[in-house]
Amino acid sequence: MPVDGRIETSAPSVDSVSRSPSAPPIARQAWLDALRGLAALVVVFEHSLDALLPEVRGAVSPWFDFGQYGVLLFFLISGYVVPVSLERRASVRGFWITRFFRIYPLWAVAAAVGTAFAVAGVWNVIPGQTAERPWTALLAHLTMLQDLLQVPSVVNVFWTLSYEMAFYLLVTAMFVLGSRGAGAGTSLSFAACGLLAGLLIPAGWLTRNLGVAVVGVATVALLGGIAAVVSTDRNVRTRGAVVIAALALVLLTFNSRVGAWQSLVILATMFAGTAVYRLQHSEAPARTRWMLALVPVVSVAAAVLLGPGWGMSESAEQAFKWSWSAALIGAWLTFAAGLALRHRAVSRALVWLGLVSYSIYLLHPLILQVVRRLTMDPSQISLPARLAWEAALFALVLGLAALGHRFVERPAQRVGRRLARAVPRESAIHLEK
Known part of the structure; x- marks a missing residue:
């Protein structure tokens, strides 16, 4: 999920990036915060269904996946947001410094509490694979690529961060x-490759075939590749870029x-967001709109033709498709609606939800474990009582998210911005050599 609420209002020319001594002002866009807050709340709702509203799970989930939508x-x-942020910052080192301080501090808190809850048996337990190879699991989690390394996430929502990390690697x-043309063509290529690869390559x-050695190799490639791309030597940077791109593509596929x-459809969806930005700001030819329009079509075709990719009954597989x-169509339509209404005033409440959305997303599974422990069997609780529990869950999640944002996210982000400002801009090196 995105953890950066900032995006530049326009993209500069190559010359302006190369010559400017400091990055141009970065402004928040309220409509993005509103969408981010909506997505976070929908994910919380999805995860609460089994514990508190199984009626909704049974009636609606076969037709619409709230979690996937979010x-x-x-x-x-x-x-x-992300590719343009890197281009405007014009510093790979600055980009990764700010990414680290935006993502890892709160992630570390959630991971520590999630592990403690699993050890204590609050609700979830430590997976057998993790218990057998704890250091391998730790290493995989620290790379944030654990979902691409076949390592179960200690907190269920961590899986999405693996795809965020893969996206960061490819964008970097x-x-x-020297490629700033990623957009509709890139997005459609990922969707088409996903359809083809899904026919040929089994998951994991x-x-x-190689076992846990994959974790070690991926960790070395990740650390070595990132160290190389922040180098001041052009040849080293180029080799590092090839390494991290290859790592992301191999693991995804x-x-x-x-x-x-x-x-690959997830990556197609991300690059579709990039394509929308480029079309909106006239950075891509208008004729590429047809490519962008094909992305959700190809993505849905992949879902219908290939299904979940793991064992399910026929009825469950149809429900998944x-x-x-x-959910995919709903997400695209919601994003399009937000974009169309971006000039409208947005309430402060929605903007605030966007600000704390990362805390909502990472911390709500911890509260939900406690709620599930207290409620146990929803069939033994009346509907009014379960609705009261649902309201209490959301209130607790929002309260904890406010604390997480205030005492973990914001201080860490300030440190990241301060360190990033001390890093020399690399744009002249990247764009002129």
């Missing part, structure tokens, strides 16, 4: 290699937990 909306927002590689193929078609496709 995360796909997040992915569209990431695609719209494109920037270092690398780990099935050959080792994703959800299968090649879903992982329909609910996933409806």
Whole structure:
């Protein structure tokens, strides 16, 4: 999910990036905050259904997946925001410093509490694979690529961060290699490759054949690649860009937990967000709109033709195909509506929800574990009582998110921005050599 609420209002020319001594002002866009807040709340609602509203799960979930809707909306927002942020910052080192301090501090808190809850048996338990190889699991989590390394996430929502990380790697590689054209063509290519790869490559193929060695190799490639792309030597940067791009593409295609078609469609969705930005700001030819329009069509075709990629009954597989496709279409329509209404005033409450959306997203599973422990069997609780629990859940999540944002996210982000400002801009090196 996106964790950066900032986006530049326009993209500069190559010359202006190269010559400007400091990055231009970065402004928040309220409509993005509103969408981000909506997505976070929908994910919380989805995760509460089994514990508190099984009637909704049974009646609606076969037709619409609230969780997939929320995360796909997040992915569209990431695609719209992240590449342009790197281009405007014009510093790979600055980009990764700010990414680290935006993502890791709160992630570390959630991971620590989630692990403690699992050890204590609050609700979830430590997966057998993690218990057998704890250091491998720790290493995979620290890379944030655990979902692409076939390692179960200690907190269920962490899986989306693996795709965010893969996206960051690809965006960084494109920037270092001098490509600013990622947009509709890139998005459609990922969707088409997802359809093809899903027909040919089983989920987790690398780990099935190479075992846990994949985690070690991926960790070395990630650390070495990032160290290289922040180098001041052009040749080293180029090699580093190739390494991190190859790492992301190989893991997405050959080792994703959800299968090649879903992982590549997720990346297609992110680059679709980038394409929307470029079309909106006349950075891409208008004729590429037809490519962008084909992305959700190809994505839905992949879902319908390939299904979940793991064992399900025929009825469950049909429900997956329909609910996933409806969620994808819903996310695209919601993003389009937000874009169309972007000049309208947005309430402060929605903007605030966007500000704390990362805390909502990462911390709500912890509160939900406690709620599930207290409620146990929803069939033994009356509907009014469960609705009261639902309201209490949202109130507790919002309260904890406010604390997480105030005492973890904001201080860490200030440190990240301060360190990033001390990093020399690399634009002249990247764009002129």
